[in-house]
Amino acid sequence: MPPVHSAAELLESFLGLGATHLVGIPDNGSAALFESARTHPRIDLVTVTREGEAFALASGLWIGGGAPVVAIQNTGLLESGDALRGTAVRMGIPLLCLIGYRGHASMDRSGIDPFHRPDSTATLRRPDVDSTALLTEPTLEAWGIPHAVMEPGLEKEMVVAAWNRALDEDRPIALLLAHATA
Secondary structure (H helix, E strand, C coil): CCCCECHHHHHHHHHHCCCCEEEECCCCCCHHHHHHHHHCCCCEEEECCCHHHHHHHHHHHHHCCCCEEEEEEHHHHHHCHHHHHHHHHCCCCCCEEEEECCCHHHHHHHCCCCCCCCCCHHHHCCCCCCHHHHHHHHHHHHCCCCEEECCCCCHHHHHHHHHHHHHHHCCCEEEEECCCEC
């Protein structure tokens, strides 16, 4: 069985840092995190219809005194580029962003380094690899979003480091969830 991230531990880490909201769209990998937030009395869950909305809404919450965490999937990251750039990045909003790394396992199975930049349409068309996975880290790099792949067992340390870096640098920081939450 592949490793998983503890939804309860992630949520408690957010709350320990002062998070007030979880904003985003649940997917298969983050469903347990969203369910934990839905029933938790100390965090407000705000689901949106598009990932771009998540960044705009989280930026507004931060301006209003909140401390939101954004949780989306990497396919939605690609959809949300203008909202991410035009609100959170441009306005210097310190956001912790959890991004589901759909397709990471298929890259591993295919022997593709996640830092590999697709050099041809043939790479993007490979049937054994989710093309979104190939674009995730290069897209974050192009947008100037520091990121790391979340390691099971190190959730708390990685959340604290990313949260503090976002605050210190006044910008979004991404943690990529290559494994599901449970």
